[in-house]
Amino acid sequence: MQRFAALLLASSFSLMALPASAKSRLDNLADIQQALASGSDVAVAIDLSQCTANSANATPTRTRGGLRIEAYRIVEDGTLSFSDGHFTVARDGQPIQQLLRYQVRPDGTIDFTMFVFDLPSYQQRSEPVAYRCAINQGLRFHAD
Numbered sequence: 001m002q003r004f005a006a007l008l009l010a011s012s013f014s015l016m017a018l019p020a021s022a023k024s025r026l027d028n029l030a031d032i033q034q035a036l037a038s039g040s041d042v043a044v045a046i047d048l049s050q051c052t053a054n055s056a057n058a059t060p061t062r063t064r065g066g067l068r069i070e071a072y073r074i075v076e077d078g079t080l081s082f083s084d085g086h087f088t089v090a091r092d093g094q095p096i097q098q099l100l101r102y103q104v105r106p107d108g109t110i111d112f113t114m115f116v117f118d119l120p121s122y123q124q125r126s127e128p129v130a131y132r133c134a135i136n137q138g139l140r141f142h143a144d
Contacts, residue, residue: 012021026141029104032130034079035143042069045140046112051133054111058129061133080104086121 026032026042035042048063072082084100099115110133116125133139 017095023142023144026143029078029080029106029108029135032104032135032141033074033078034068035141036072038079040143042059042090043067043142043144044069045142046133047138048131048133051112051131053139054132055113055128055130055132057127090116090125096125097122102139104135104139110134110139112139124127 008046023043024035026035029094032042041144043066044066045066048061051064053059067084069082072080074080076144081101083102085097087095087097092095095118097117100116101111101113101115103113105111111130112133113130115128118125131138135141
């Protein structure tokens with residue numbers, strides 16, 4: 001019986017540890033900035049179908065993705081900026097580099113802009129594509 005009680009107690013401790021490893025949702029700019037400042041890993045999930053086109057060449061899309069914020073900048077007005085860049089292949093089979101810029105404004109709106117460059121010349125392939133999103137509407141933030 002003592003062995004069973006010890007086993008039960010040990011398993012209850014492991015269950016109590018589970019919430020500590022759970023992701024914490026960040027619902028406003030202050031929470032996002034605090035998580036970044038404290039060194040937390042901040043993950044971003046994006047769903048452009050919940051955003052509105054903010055440039056002439058942006059069309060409705062169901063594009064979704066995600067990233068972890070590696071580097072960021074906060075400017076005087078409180079806007080949080082971060083970016084992501086990656087190499088890929090365009091629909092025409094040519095190599096390109098995509099640079100994605102995110103600007104989280106103090107009012108909770110987020111400007112997402114995609115720049116595409118041909119490789120190896122780094123000539124801009126097209127005009128930037130831009131969308132307007134908001135915290136929890138198109139972009140969701142979580143801290144690990």
